[in-house]
Amino acid sequence: xxxxxxxxKDDVEEELRRISAxxxxxxxxxxxxxxxxxxxxxxLEVKRKSIQAREEKYVASKNGKEVARADSLGELGKMLRxxxxxxxxVEIVSTIPLEETVRAGLRAKAK
Amino acid sequence: xxxxxxxxxxxxxxxxxxxxxEVAYPEKGDxxxxxxxxxxxxxxxxxxxxxxxxxxxxxxxxxxxxxxDHRKIETVGAYGTIIYPAVNHSNDGLIETNPxxxxxxxxxxxxxxxxxxxxxxxxxxxxxxx
Numbered sequence: 360x361x362x363x364x365x366x367x368k369d370d371v372e373e374e375l376r377r378i379s380a381x382x383x384x385x386x387x388x389x390x391x392x393x394x395x396x397x398x399x400x401x402x403l404e405v406k407r408k409s410i411q412a413r414e415e416k417y418v419a420s421k422n423g424k425e426v427a428r429a430d431s432l433g434e435l436g437k438m439l440r441x442x443x444x445x446x447x448x449v450e451i452v453s454t455i456p457l458e459e460t461v462r463a464g465l466r467a468k469a470k
Numbered sequence: 471x472x473x474x475x476x477x478x479x480x481x482x483x484x485x486x487x488x489x490x491x492e493v494a495y496p497e498k499g500d501x502x503x504x505x506x507x508x509x510x511x512x513x514x515x516x517x518x519x520x521x522x523x524x525x526x527x528x529x530x531x532x533x534x535x536x537x538x539d540h541r542k543i544e545t546v547g548a549y550g551t552i553i554y555p556a557v558n559h560s561n562d563g564l565i566e567t568n569p570x571x572x573x574x575x576x577x578x579x580x581x582x583x584x585x586x587x588x589x590x591x592x593x594x595x596x597x598x599x600x
Binding site for chain 1: 479489490504510529533542550551562571
């Protein structure tokens, strides 16, 4: 684990501490956890934008090995059928990484 | 192309497709899905529809949705396609489900490439390609 010394403007620090306390509580290490999550989100967003600028692709892998790559899911499905590969046996991912957490709208309710 | 409101909520006509297993719902016409601008994902559907479209047979992708009151909803998803038949447009993305989801919700990633206007005077959602 690394230690970083950063300088923030007062208003940013105040807001950060307020949000951190609200979402992560006031236990030891909660501010670090908050900043780490925020940075993870930002890094992912930067990666997404950079890949989006190049174009999204869909990749099928079997046992960790790439077996097909296409510009769309329709095309990927066609390729798998031609290769006689059952889509149920492959892992499909996008070249644009998925966020681990996204906001749900007001209509989505947790039970 | 325009659709009406469902009570006070704007809806869009869509077809949901699993292009990997070649299943679509509905087979004819379209399904009125709620446009949920607060949802940052692609498409949320009820479990029944997820299973009917055979997304449950594909390798699951898990993630978490954060509700407005900071509660977490764990979802299971698979990549699929939304088709907007009326405007001849489609988008690929992660289609998610959870037992608490009772309606089909199109998120902001689901409307990529569309220009959508909400006409509250006529209670219409008007959509075209950008």
